[in-house]
Amino acid sequence: MIDYHMHTYFSDGKNSHQEMLTSAAYKGLSEIGFSDHICLKPVGWATKLEAIPAMRNRIISIKEDESTPISVKFGAEVDYIPGLTKEIGALITSLPLDYCIGSVHFIDDWNFDTDITPYDGIDIDAFYNRYFALVEESAKSGLFDIIGHADLAKKFAYYPSFDLNPYYEHAAKVFKEADVVVEVNTSGRIKPCKEFYPSAQFVNALVKHRVPLTLGSDAHVEQNVGQFFADAINELRALGVKELVRFTNRKREFYRID
Ligand SMILES: [Zn+2]
Numbered sequence: 642m643i644d645y646h647m648h649t650y651f652s653d654g655k656n657s658h659q660e661m662l663t664s665a666a667y668k669g670l671s672e673i674g675f676s677d678h679i680c681l682k683p684v685g686w687a688t689k690l691e692a693i694p695a696m697r698n699r700i701i702s703i704k705e706d707e708s709t710p711i712s713v714k715f716g717a718e719v720d721y722i723p724g725l726t727k728e729i730g731a732l733i734t735s736l737p738l739d740y741c742i743g744s745v746h747f748i749d750d751w752n753f754d755t756d757i758t759p760y761d762g763i764d765i766d767a768f769y770n771r772y773f774a775l776v777e778e779s780a781k782s783g784l785f786d787i788i789g790h791a792d793l794a795k796k797f798a799y800y801p802s803f804d805l806n807p808y809y810e811h812a813a814k815v816f817k818e819a820d821v822v823v824e825v826n827t828s829g830r831i832k833p834c835k836e837f838y839p840s841a842q843f844v845n846a847l848v849k850h851r852v853p854l855t856l857g858s859d860a861h862v863e864q865n866v867g868q869f870f871a872d873a874i875n876e877l878r879a880l881g882v883k884e885l886v887r888f889t890n891r892k893r894e895f896y897r898i899d
């Protein structure tokens with residue numbers, strides 16, 4: 642099992658790289674990728690831009706250390722911000738990444754996955770429309786290898802009045818055409834929405850359109866590394882998924898889960 646989404650104290654995680662790695666090895670994972678936040682908006686939860694070289698050096702030294710018990714990859718979770726795509730692209734290509742997760746955490750200046758106050762006063766239908774448009778745009782930008790938590794809009798369990806299945810269908814087609822991988826992110830289960838990102842129906846649409854998948858816990862503390870992976874793999878097998886994707890130097894390769 643491979644976990645490609647976790648944070649250390651370089652961004653908003655609570656543990657060091659070594660502690661996350663030790664937890665992963667203890668839980669029997671065969672490979673992990675560190676994916677600390679990189680965000681070109683000034684936020685408290687992302688890696689400070691001046692700390693990025695230290696983060697890079699830390700990961701490279703772990704990768705090169707022969708006593709490292711499992712395979713380690715250098716990933717990043719980078720915010721998609723329309724209007725800053727050039728700058729984001731330059732930053733991504735300046736790092737020796739194995740993969741880059743693109744995530745939408747903002748609608749304009751609203752950080753909708755940390756700031757819950759606006760939800761009661763807004764048009765939730767319009768919010769979902771805007772959210773899905775941004776996620777599709779992030780895929781089409783060509784900046785990212787993996788689309789992070791592709792239905793994060795549901796995090797606080799606010800739902801639109803309309804059926805989301807056509808949105809899943811549309812997004813799955815866009816992802817396939819853009820040739821991106823989508824992550825199954827298990828952290829949603831401990832959030833108010835109480836289910837993985839993307840939902841089972843959304844994963845169904847992705848499988849139908851043959852969009853490749855990765856698996857990530859989005860752990861911010863060591864004990865959550867690989868959280869609910871057995872359940873996630875059972876659900877994916879039930880949907881007919883036989884293989885997931887791993888990355889080296891931003892090149893993908895499939896591994897079997899059946
Ligand atoms: Zn995220």
Ligand SMILES: [Zn+2]
Pocket residue numbers: 646647648718859
């Ligand atoms: Zn994350």
